[in-house]
Amino acid sequence: MLWVLVLMAGLNAGLLSRDVAYGHVFTDDATIPAWQRSRNFSLRAAVTYRLNPLLTLMITAWPQEAGTTAEELTDQQLGLPRRGLPAAKTVPPVAGTIGARRSVVVIAVESLRRDVIGLRHNGVPVMPHVSKLAESGCTFTKAYAQSTHSNYADPCVFSSLYPLRTDAHHYYSASDPWPKDLLYDVLSRHNYRTGMFSSQNESWGNMDQFLHTPVLDVFFDSQSYDGPTYVPPTDTGFAGYVKKAHVAGKLDDAVTVSKAVEWISQPDERPYCLCMNLQSSHFPYPVPDTEPTVFEPSRIDFNVSFLRYPQDKVPVVRNAYFNALHYIDKQIGRLVHTIRSLPQGNRTLIVILGDNGESFYEHGYPTHGGPPVEPQVNVALVMNCPEILESAESNYLTQMIDVVPTVLSLLQVPLNDCRQGIDVLAAERPAPTKRLAFVHCNNGRTKCNGVVSASGWKYTFDLREGVGVLHNTANDPAESVNYATTHPKVAEILSRLLTEWHRRQVTYYGKSQYYGLWNPPKEPELTDAETHVLWENVSDTDGQLPGWPSQSDVRTAPGG
Incomplete structure (x- = not known):
């Protein structure tokens, strides 16, 4: 029977390796890393990523050809060794600590850009409640999402894991x-x-x-709700999915917040961990008809879709986006009021972030789900808990995978081993000059990797076209100039790091001897010499994206 399974796996892999998603591995194109150009890698990729896990385990344990050392990971590149986790809720509480534990609320807001925090448009605050939390809390100005589309970006926030697992689109x-x-x-x-x-x-x-893990006491989404849900026809991808799969659309955020308020208000001496995802700010930015709109004109009475709309209508569409965020802010204000009114409410840690950002044709296209341009990846991140966080603005390069370890540290809970992020508020954090952020996107619009340096350099590699582009977000916030030819050393350094990051990710997730024994891999690091090259001749000017409301209309947070 065993030989039959092996034969079936081999035949399936041979067929799957003909898939266009794997076609590039059979090329001699020098832009593709050598470790991806071998037929051995292609076969392994197909077996590993597309077949049953039992077959994967069997195939990856099979002896490899000689000469494939580039696919190996060292102990220094891997995460901590895996060890058995205690069953849920088996850590005995220390006497008197249950009430002392802080509760935590993490709210992911759809498409929330960094530059919305503190923004006043036409003299009116776009998100007054969130901005108030930012003023009295810690605002991270260089926070980066791990992807530009939600199905890859959202899980990173709560897991502290990068989204890249395979070369194919991962479900x-x-x-x-x-x-x-x-x-x-x-x-x-x-x-x-x-x-x-x-x-x-x-x-x-x-x-x-x-x-939806077994430990969750409550998992509530639009599928859990008996009432009406909303399917925007202009979001063609989601609308098509709902129609074909016969599933629920999206919920009014007021309903979701009401359910959360009801849950946290239940009498229970234990602290709570509340995780949320609010969606009104997803294109086309719907708010209830009964809700007054603040920013006008905002009526979308022209042909639009998620992929395009008339560029001369950007002010109208952006006003609709602001109105949706204003509506979400109203719901967040209601939630915060409830939190603060509860016992220990003033000790609760509140985190608000953007799962990804949103474009308004600053780089030639709208919405999100595209390449990792700044409006789509530089997202909002605010943490508020006056007892333990001073009012401050941090420009330390932060990733969404850093949220979990930072939150755990603030709660004085030991960090878990299975994570790829760091506590960005720790004294022993990496030097700011060496910080990097990695991004992976894979959908119908784009398939690319990106790496962002704290110096402002950003390198993006198109995995379909095999082309890399170098930008500098400090000198050129519109990312209109490709510096790859004028700064080849910078491009070479970031290309090496990005290739190595990609290699570690797909190798780890492709081999049971790694994921079975070790936690996910560490990200590659800059050497001192490479750091020096990146920081040479870099301006620290904070540029302004064209077409966005004037910086004079934006609050500068204290503590910067």
Whole structure:
């Protein structure tokens, strides 16, 4: 029987390797890393990423050809060794600590750009409640999403794991063999009650298969709701999915917040971990008809789609976006009021972030899901808890995978081993000059990797075209200039780092001897010499994106 399974796996892999997603590995194109150009890698990729996990385990344990050392990972490149986790809620509470534990609320807001925080448009605050939290809390100005589309970006926030697992588009499955340990998994072991409340249909991209873990006390999304849901016809991808799959659309954020308010208000001495996803700010930015709009004109009475709309209508569409954020802010204000009115409410840590950003043709196209241009990846991140966080503005390069370890540290809960992010507020954090952020996108619009340096240099590699582009967001915020030819050393350094990051990710997730014994890999680091090259002749000027409201209309947070 064993030889039959091996034969079937080999035949399937041979067919799958003909898929266009793997076609590039059979080329001699020098822009493709050598380790991806071998037929051995292509076969392994197909077997590993497309077949049953049992076959994957069997095939990856098979002896390899000689000369494939580039596919190996060293102990220094891997994460911490895996060890058995205690069953949920088995960590015994220390006497007197249950009430002392802080509760935490993490709210992911759809398409929330960094530059919306503190923004006043036409003299009116776009998100007054969130901006108030930012003023009295810590605002991160260089926070980067791990992807430009939600099905890759959202799981990173709660898991502290990069989204890149395979060279094909990845759909999550409850049977995925890879380790994960989400924020609420960790806190459940420390006697927290846990809840996930989302306005979106989490089956999009099979995110629910990743996010809905056994320890969750409550998992609520649009599929859980008996009332009406909303399917915007102009969001053609999601609308088509809902129609074909016969599933629910999205929820009014007011409903989601009401459910969350009801849950946290239940009498229970245990602290809570509340994770949320609010969706009104997803194109085409719907708000209830009964809700007054603040920013006008905002009526979208012209032909639009997620992929395009008339560029001369950008002010109208952007006003609709602002109105949606204003509506979300109203719901967040209602939630915060409830939190602060509860016992220990003033000790609760509140985190608000953007899962990805949003474009308004600054780089030639709208919405999100495209390459990692600044409006789509430089997202909002605010943490508020006056007892432990001073009012400050941090320009330390931060990734969304850093949210979980930073939150755990603020809660004084030991960090888990299965993570790729860091505590960005720790004294022993990496030097600011050496910080990097990695991005991976894979959908119908784009398939690319990106690496951002704290120096402002950003390198993006198109995995379909095999072309790399070098930008400098400090000198050229519109990312209109490709510096690859004028700064070849910078391009070479970032290309090497990005290629190595990609290699570590797909190699780890492709081999059971790695993911079965080790936690996910570490990201590659800059050498001192490379750091010096990146920081040479770099302006620290904070540029302004064209077409965005004037900086004079934007609050500068204290502590900068």
